[in-house]
Amino acid sequence: TVRDAEGKVAAFVKGVGKKHVHEVMTADVEQWLNSHGQKPGTRESYRIAVLGFFNYCVKRGYRAENPASPIERVEFDQTVPEVMDVAQVRKLMKAAAKHHPNMIPHLAIGFFAGLRKAELEGLRWEHIDLSEGIITVTPSTAKKRRQRHVEVSDNLLTWLLPHRQESGPVFYSRRYFRNIRDKAKVDWVDNAMRHSFASYHIAMHQ
Secondary structure (H helix, E strand, C coil), rough: HHHHHHHHHHHHHHHCCCCHHCCCCHHHHHHHHHHHCCCHHHHHHHHHHHHHHHHHHHHHHCCCCCCCCCCCCCCCCCCCCCCCCHHHHHHHHHHHHCHHHHHHHHHHHHHCHHHHHHHHHCCCCHHHCCCCCCCCCCCCCCCCCCCEEEEEEHHHHHHHHHHCCCEECCCCCCCHHHHHHHHHHCCCCHHHHHHHHHHHHHHHHC
C-alpha cells in the first residue's frame, strides 16, 4: 500500500513539473488527473493519493490549503470481485500436493483464512498456533499496521497439520506458485484467494 501511494505521488510530481508545493493549484491537479484517460476507478485512486500527499503538506505547514480538496470524487460502479469455484481450488491444491507440497500451507491459508498477499508472504510459523486455532497477523505485515487474529477453520487445520513447523517463514516461491497454476490449468485473477475466502465465508455464515 505504501509503495503504491509512493508510485502514484511520484507520477504526479513528475507530471506537474518543477513547481514548489505551495505553487500547485487545483487546476494543475485536475488537469493532471484528466490527462491520462484512465478508468474512473484508477483516476479515483490517483486523486486519493494526491489528496493524501497534500494533506501531509498542509499538516507540515508547507502550504495553507489542499489544492486537491475541491476536486469531486469520481462516482463509478464497482466491479464484482472474481472468485474461484470449488473445482478450481481443488485442482490447485492437488497440483500443489503433487508438484510442490511445501506450498500447501501458503495456498491453504490464502484460500481458507483470507490473508492478504503481503500478510501471507511475511507470515511465520511462530504466528500460527494450531492448538488454539489462531493465526496472528503482525503489524509489520498488516495493511493498517495493526495486529489482528484470524481463526483457523477445521479444513485449514487439516491441511496445515502435516506441514506444521515450530518456527521459520511459511514457505513461498513465486516460481512454484506460477508452476502450480500452470499444472492445475486454471485461470488466475488478482487477489483470487482472499476474494474467494470472503465470498464463501459470507455465503456460509451470513
